[in-house]
Amino acid sequence: MDARFKIRAAKKSDLNEIVKILVGEFAKPPYNEKWGKKEASNKIKEYFKFCKFFVAEINREIAGFIIASSYYHVTKKLWIYELVVSEKFQGRGIGKALIDAAINHFKKEKITGVRLIASKKARAFKFYKKLNFKETDFVELEKQL
Numbered sequence: 001m002d003a004r005f006k007i008r009a010a011k012k013s014d015l016n017e018i019v020k021i022l023v024g025e026f027a028k029p030p031y032n033e034k035w036g037k038k039e040a041s042n043k044i045k046e047y048f049k050f051c052k053f054f055v056a057e058i059n060r061e062i063a064g065f066i067i068a069s070s071y072y073h074v075t076k077k078l079w080i081y082e083l084v085v086s087e088k089f090q091g092r093g094i095g096k097a098l099i100d101a102a103i104n105h106f107k108k109e110k111i112t113g114v115r116l117i118a119s120k121k122a123r124a125f126k127f128y129k130k131l132n133f134k135e136t137d138f139v140e141l142e143k144q145l
């Protein structure tokens with residue numbers, strides 16, 4: 001692990017930085033999502049109700065965050081809802097360290113696996129493959145209206 005960053009539980013005061021990172025990174029390809037600050041902030045606040053947040057901090061700057069929950073207790077899986085590292089801090093082991101922190105936190109709930117949804121077009125897909133995530137038989141379905 002890179003000695004220059006530390007992982008800690010997020011505080012309410014990290015919200016602005018978390019929103020900024022989310023909006024910035026998901027505006028880029030392949031996502032091209034144009035999140036408004038207010039919408040993104042509302043989405044993150046919803047997660048606060050049932051998720052655990054960890055942030056990576058470098059010299060008091062938030063470099064990335066993870067939002068995860070073991071809400072679906074029946075399957076005993078940890079769900080990662082959001083994992084984002086600012087582009088300038090990517091490739092330093094922060095994403096992996098954030099996942100490890102979430103897994104460690106939820107171990108007490110005897111989780112048997114970790115699940116998430118990722119775009120096959122994203123660099124993140126290769127990252128998850130590298131971390132030994134396997135594709136499941138579930139796919140997202142969508143109908144255009």
Ligand SMILES: CC(C)(COP(=O)(O)OP(=O)(O)OC[C@H]1O[C@@H](n2cnc3c(N)ncnc32)[C@H](O)[C@@H]1OP(=O)(O)O)[C@@H](O)C(=O)NCCC(=O)NCCS
Nearest residue numbers: 083084085090091092093094095096118123124126127130
């Ligand atoms: C996906 C993301 C979280 C990865 O975070 P990161 O801090 O850059 O990743 P790490 O440095 O922890 O990488 C961990 C391992 O994955 C590998 N990896 C990271 N990006 C990779 C890529 N694009 N292709 C192949 N391997 C990759 C690293 O080489 C590293 O392997 P190593 O330990 O053998 O060196 C980050 O790129 C990101 O935030 N992307 C934009 C938002 C996003 O797509 N989030 C995921 C939504 S599902």
